[in-house]
Amino acid sequence: MRSRVTVVGEVLVDLLWKAGAAQVPPVPGGSPANVAVGLHRLGRPVTLVTTWGDDPPGAQIGAHLDGIGVEVRRAPSATDRSTVALAYLGEDGSASYEFLAAWDPQELAVPADTAVLHTGSLALVVEPGAAKVLDACRQVRERPGTAVAVDLNVRPAVQRDRAAYRAACDRFAEVADVVKASDEDLAWLYPDTTAEHAARGLLARGARLVVVTLGADGAFALTADAQVRVPAPSVEVKDTVGAGDAFQAALLDALADGAATGDRFAPPSAEELTDVLTRCVTAAAITCTRIGADPPTAAGLQASLRDG
Template structure:
């Protein structure tokens, strides 16, 4: 039975600019890379398929991934540029972003033993890479016993045309089994709808499961036949950087742990009852909460997450 999660998407260097600080701090990151690190810490077999340039930010990225031990398949970059993000941290630790973005892999090599393919963030909207990612999702979805997961992780700074951004996200919702978004993502994409209305629209486009994070208010999940909502554990927040990625890593880990499909032609099983959804969501919000107690994207290990849930 397959158990590998393959993460396809950008790595970048965050220039963390904290309110009142005189200097910025360069930190390797990027949502897909953070998710891969989170999965690695949860002891899930994981491969990160990505690209970066042979430049100073790229050297920092490569050293970071090597030190952690994440398995990486690095695709050639058409422009040989690494992506930079400026993360402005306000006094309560919340972040807003600006990007100098490049996402132009020449090839995306997805391992054959992939159970869950995950992508999200800039990789969904920054061309020419976004079109290649969409094709990779379609190829994996044709394989039996697999699932495709997408985290919208909306970043208007890379595509300010709301209609174009929404169309890109909806294209991925049509090929995904699981779509995750924050309530802020959905409010920007669908300003005239509630978070639940927007989630049900994404569900109707083809996803089997939609998960919505609500920050300090927790998260909810919807399928065609069930729904669940859980609160977030109260914690002393240092900052929120990487919290959504830690949530996503815990979600993907749970999906990849699913039982084998009943038939060789079936998709990977997903949580289907309110109780199953609740158990998964509790684990995910706990992972996010632990990350919020630390500075920067620092997701929990399997042991830390298990201990926090006892």
């Protein structure tokens, strides 16, 4: 039986505007929710632990998750509000965001059979939920045969104080086995250094594997013993919404079974990492050829890897 990944974090509704076009109808999303959907499409047992309000955006979120079939543990919300994101799409398909954010789960029940706990994005910095997520990560990391993965997915719109945001990300790096960030995330958090130097700083804080995405230039990964880099496939980009989440789903799927084989997560070898990153950049590239967060299935990803 394949090992379970549990995703803890926000779900939300995106209100999308695209340059030169009318507003797109509201779309349910949120980085953790997108990762859970991506894992589900890859055939990985996954549970999404999240919260939303009993309001119109929440109703759309609930219907979306029910329709996909992702297993959800919905925590009670202290304010009964759902998060709404205002997403602006440029002519090149890139997105910028503003948020009407609420992340206030009153409890986070992580399944006992979790092999990998993943979190990221708003869940790392929006209180009071961020403190509960950090505590959940600490508890899971203490269990034998488990790993904790974090996607920084920096959103300055929810915390414009760079030092406070950096401190939050550093706290999560201390309790994570795997940290993923984009080069843009690291440039904003650590503006006076390179992406590689910033990634090594995250390793020094306790992570055993740091993965950095580079957009159209691919990705690189660091461990204490290895560094690898892979290019991204060349595709016609429709938009980049959800590409990083598709990458993360593929990464978690590749690492999940190995995470449960020992008392503590052991990162892959350099050769294994090259294969893992190739799979991840391919999943992200497929998503870029589609409108919105639409990650590939296992069959679709395998076909692209075979044809590529």
